[in-house]
Amino acid sequence: MSLNSEVDTTTISGRSPRQIAWSRFKRNKVGMVAAGISIFLLSMSLFAPIVCRILGINPSDLNLENLDSSGIPRGPDAGFSLQHPLGLIPGTGRDLLAQLLYGSRISFMVAILTTATALTIGFFVGIVGGYFRGRVDGYLGRLTDFLLAFPAFFMIVALSEPMVDRIEQAGIAEGNGARIVFLILFLSFFGWPGFSRLIRSQVLSLREREFVTAAQAMGASRRRIILKELVPNLWAPVIVVVSLSLPGYLAAEAVFSFLGLGVQPPASTWGILLSNATRFVTVMPSFFLITSASLVIVVLAFNLVGDALRDALDPRADK
Numbered sequence: 167m168s169l170n171s172e173v174d175t176t177t178i179s180g181r182s183p184r185q186i187a188w189s190r191f192k193r194n195k196v197g198m199v200a201a202g203i204s205i206f207l208l209s210m211s212l213f214a215p216i217v218c219r220i221l222g223i224n225p226s227d228l229n230l231e232n233l234d235s236s237g238i239p240r241g242p243d244a245g246f247s248l249q250h251p252l253g254l255i256p257g258t259g260r261d262l263l264a265q266l267l268y269g270s271r272i273s274f275m276v277a278i279l280t281t282a283t284a285l286t287i288g289f290f291v292g293i294v295g296g297y298f299r300g301r302v303d304g305y306l307g308r309l310t311d312f313l314l315a316f317p318a319f320f321m322i323v324a325l326s327e328p329m330v331d332r333i334e335q336a337g338i339a340e341g342n343g344a345r346i347v348f349l350i351l352f353l354s355f356f357g358w359p360g361f362s363r364l365i366r367s368q369v370l371s372l373r374e375r376e377f378v379t380a381a382q383a384m385g386a387s388r389r390r391i392i393l394k395e396l397v398p399n400l401w402a403p404v405i406v407v408v409s410l411s412l413p414g415y416l417a418a419e420a421v422f423s424f425l426g427l428g429v430q431p432p433a434s435t436w437g438i439l440l441s442n443a444t445r446f447v448t449v450m451p452s453f454f455l456i457t458s459a460s461l462v463i464v465v466l467a468f469n470l471v472g473d474a475l476r477d478a479l480d481p482r483a484d485k
Contacts, residue, residue, distance in 0.1 A: 187402075190478040197474020203467040211274050214267035223250065225268045225434065229259035238449055252456055255439075256446045262439075262453065266460055269434035272346070276428075277416040279350050281408060284357035289404065291358065292365025293392060297373055303366070310359040318356035325352070326427045342429045349428055353415060361407055368403055372396055402479040409472035413465040420461055436461050 191197055210217055218224060232254055234240045239254040246253055252262040295306040326348065333344040372378060373396070381391050422428040423437025431438060436457065443454035 187478045191474055194474040194477065196470055197478075200467045200470035200474065203463070204471055207270070207464055207467065208274065210267060211270040214264075214271055217267060218264050221251065221263070223261040223264040225260060225264035227260065229254055229261070231259075233257075233259050236449075238446070253452060255442065256450050256453060257442070262456060265434045265439060266436070266457070269436050269439055270460075270464075272429055272433065272435045273416055273419050273437070276346060276349055276353075276419040277412050280353045280357065280415045280419075281411045283350065283354035285361055285404065285408060285411065287354065288358035288361030289365055289400075292362040293369055293396060293400075295362070296366040296369025297388070297392060297396065299370075306362075310362055313356065313359045316356065318352075321356070322349075322352050322422065323425075323427060342433045345427075345429055349419060349422060353418060357411070357415075361411075364403060364407065365400060368400055369396055372399055406472055406476045406479060409468060409475050413468035413472075416468075417461070417465050 229239075229250075232239050233256070237257045239256060239259065250261050250263070252266070254260065255262050255265060291306055291310075295303040329348050329352070330344045333347055334340050338344065339347050378391060378395050381395050386394075419428060419435065420437035420440060423435045424441045425437075426441075428437055429435045439457045440454075440461070443457045447454045
């Protein structure tokens with residue numbers, strides 16, 4: 167055989183599921199932009215004190231000299247300027263950008279802790295019910311159905327004040343701290359049943375797969391099968407649900423603060439800012455538009471990331 171007739175061979179290297187998912191996600195331009203916006207907004211919230219110090223703004227400063235007799239910001243330094251990039255809040259004269267940054271810290275904290283708590287409970291309840299089935303699954307299923315039948319919104323509205331008082335009397339937290347604890351506990355309590363059903367359905371499917379049957383035939387313990395065989399195959403739906411639950415709880419916190427059931431002034435959250443903005447929507451619409459647009463952008467960015475992750479982790483998608 168001559169040298170010219172030789173066929174070049176190339177080494178074909180396999181790709182892990184993580185690499186395949188990442189390559190799909192990178193091809194989704196909308197998801198990449200949304201991920202960048204989400205990371206940027208989370209970073210701005212996390213480092214809000216540093217950002218405010220660099221910009222020379224303070225969420226507690228009252229710029230009363232820039233307010234007219236009706237409390238509306240007036241003058242060259244009251245609107246969009248280097249001193250106040252997003253202007254001042256009517257009534258108090260506080261810097262709007264500083265209030266948004268510091269308010270987002272409480273909103274993100276409630277959303278992240280609620281998501282982590284609800285998904286942790288739902289994750290383990292779903293695994294236990296799906297793997298053991300029988301009576302265990304029956305009891306857990308009835309408990310899940312019972313909680314899903316409750317009108318969560320009205321329960322939170324009705325129990326807000328008495329539960330906050332109980333939390334304060336127990337010495338767990340006081341004031342806004344007690345309200346934050348209440349929101350996290352109740353949103354988590356009513357949030358885990360839906361996720362547990364998703365995990366249960368995944369486990370019911372996985373426990374009949376060949377690798378689980380092989381592990382059982384080799385005498386593997388239940389603990390090993392759950393931790394080594396089932397849990398690693400459940401991360402895809404978990405990641406997707408996390409990315410979609412976080413903006414949902416973020417919006418929920420804003421709604422309850424808007425209704426006066428969440429954090430109260432002088433603390434600031436996006437819900438409180440929206441509540442204040444509605445009182446000045448006719449005389450200063452920019453205040454309402456900026457505040458509502460901030461919440462919309464954050465929720466939309468996280469939802470788009472969740473959609474992109476769902477497509478990237480779908481095993482039926484194109485490689």
